Amino acid sequence: MKTLAILHASQLVTLAGPKRPRVGKEMSELAIIRDGGMLIRDGKIDIVGASKEIGKNAGDAEVIDTGGRVVLPGFVDAHTHLVFAGNRLDDFEHRAHGESYEQIAAAGGGIWSTVEKTRAANEADLLAQAKKHAAWFLKCGTTTIEAKSGYGLSVEDELKILRVMRRLDQETPLEIVPTFLGAHAVPRELRESEYVDLVINEMLPRIASEKLAEFCDIFCERGYFDIEQSRRILTAATKLGFKLRAHIDQLTNSGGAKLAAELGATTADHLEKTDQEGIAALKSANVQPVLLPGSVYALGSTSYPRAREMIDAGLAVVIATDFNPGSSPTVSMPMILSLACTQMKMSPAEAITAATVNAAYSLNRGDKIGSLEPGKRANFSIFDCEDYRELAYWFGFSQVHSVYVRGKRAH
Numbered sequence: 001m002k003t004l005a006i007l008h009a010s011q012l013v014t015l016a017g018p019k020r021p022r023v024g025k026e027m028s029e030l031a032i033i034r035d036g037g038m039l040i041r042d043g044k045i046d047i048v049g050a051s052k053e054i055g056k057n058a059g060d061a062e063v064i065d066t067g068g069r070v071v072l073p074g075f076v077d078a079h080t081h082l083v084f085a086g087n088r089l090d091d092f093e094h095r096a097h098g099e100s101y102e103q104i105a106a107a108g109g110g111i112w113s114t115v116e117k118t119r120a121a122n123e124a125d126l127l128a129q130a131k132k133h134a135a136w137f138l139k140c141g142t143t144t145i146e147a148k149s150g151y152g153l154s155v156e157d158e159l160k161i162l163r164v165m166r167r168l169d170q171e172t173p174l175e176i177v178p179t180f181l182g183a184h185a186v187p188r189e190l191r192e193s194e195y196v197d198l199v200i201n202e203m204l205p206r207i208a209s210e211k212l213a214e215f216c217d218i219f220c221e222r223g224y225f226d227i228e229q230s231r232r233i234l235t236a237a238t239k240l241g242f243k244l245r246a247h248i249d250q251l252t253n254s255g256g257a258k259l260a261a262e263l264g265a266t267t268a269d270h271l272e273k274t275d276q277e278g279i280a281a282l283k284s285a286n287v288q289p290v291l292l293p294g295s296v297y298a299l300g301s302t303s304y305p306r307a308r309e310m311i312d313a314g315l316a317v318v319i320a321t322d323f324n325p326g327s328s329p330t331v332s333m334p335m336i337l338s339l340a341c342t343q344m345k346m347s348p349a350e351a352i353t354a355a356t357v358n359a360a361y362s363l364n365r366g367d368k369i370g371s372l373e374p375g376k377r378a379n380f381s382i383f384d385c386e387d388y389r390e391l392a393y394w395f396g397f398s399q400v401h402s403v404y405v406r407g408k409r410a411h
């Protein structure tokens with residue numbers, strides 16, 4: 001593999017810093033190098049510094065002159081529902097006519113309609129659709145995503161989705177971290193208690209033995225899984241070695257933040273309806289909040305999570321797309337940066353920290369990705385702008401110039 005010398009970034013946004021997720025004021029410290037550069041060897045970052053210094057060490061490296069553009073670590077999208085069949089255009093149109101997410105689900109749309117299509121699709125079809133979406137992520141500057149199952153809701157269909165994720169990770173440059181979300185909804189053919197038993201007794205052990213997922217997630221919400229069912233499933237998952245993420249307080253405040261803290265979850269996601277008490281509970285166990293403003297926006301709601309209070313409480317906030325066909329049809333982390341700043345009052349620097357290094361730690365990969373530091377993977381993106389704040393400021397179009405994964409051009 002050829003050594004690369006990346007030169008003349010107007011801002012090389014390194015996010016170098018302590019080897020842990022960033023909290024409080026640290027979220028505003030991006031460790032920017034002006035006229036910065038990097039030497040990349042064997043797909044890893046070897047030296048980071050001023051262009052002049054990198055130039056001196058470049059030897060016969062292939063030079064990539066970024067021409068005064070901004071360079072950033074690849075975005076790490078810590079919450080997506082990547083693998084599904086079809087779309088939810090009808091739901092979208094119904095919402096435009098004023099129907100709510102819950103009303104549409106009750107009328108036969110919602111998660112269940114995607115489950116029916118996903119069950120009917122074979123592995124090859126799912127893989128083809130997911131590859132198209134994987135290319136979209138790369139195009140927007142994202143190099144690693146977490147991906148959840150959850151549109152199968154039977155043993156075979158959940159396994160099918162998780163196998164598609166494994167193949168995507170192997171066959172595309174996008175890095176995939178798999179999460180099992182069997183408890184996304186109760187399938188129509190089973191009673192709630194029967195399905196909870198199926199998840200615990202059959203799905204979790206099978207997925208653990210085939211090593212198809214690192215995390216276990218649950219949709220803890222009125223009409224989906226209540227606190228007691230969530231506790232049972234997540235406790236069983238912990239015993240099998242899964243780490244935990246959970247959809248909490250998206251539509252109603254169910255006390256899920258306390259449960260996430262009690263079980264030592266790695267992340268609690270959504271949190272649109274979480275109050276001060278819930279924030280304090282998350283802090284007591286240092287659970288990382290994963291905020292998903294794309295789903296608030298796309299559902300036409302205004303109830304964004306309380307990002308400022310979470311940052312002030314010392315939580316290591318993460319932002320992600322929640323890419324899925326129902327509530328958040330976007331792969332664009334730049335769009336999420338814009339929403340984080342305009343709707344949740346995060347600063348551009350805080351939003352970038354939440355979309356890179358903090359997200360990497362929430363996926364247990366803080367030692368490998370999320371910042372531009374020697375020894376880490378050479379996952380980075382070059383943007384057609386001069387100031388990192390432009391990424392959150394201009395919205396609705398792509399400023400991505402090029403994207404690299406492990407030192408290889410991926411877009």
Ligand code: NIG
Nearest residue numbers: 111219247295322324326327
């Ligand atoms: O994160 N809330 C549950 N899951 C998704 C929505 C899934 C869907 O509507 O298909 C979410 O918003």
Ligand code: FE
Nearest residue numbers: 079081247322
């Ligand atoms: Fe989600």
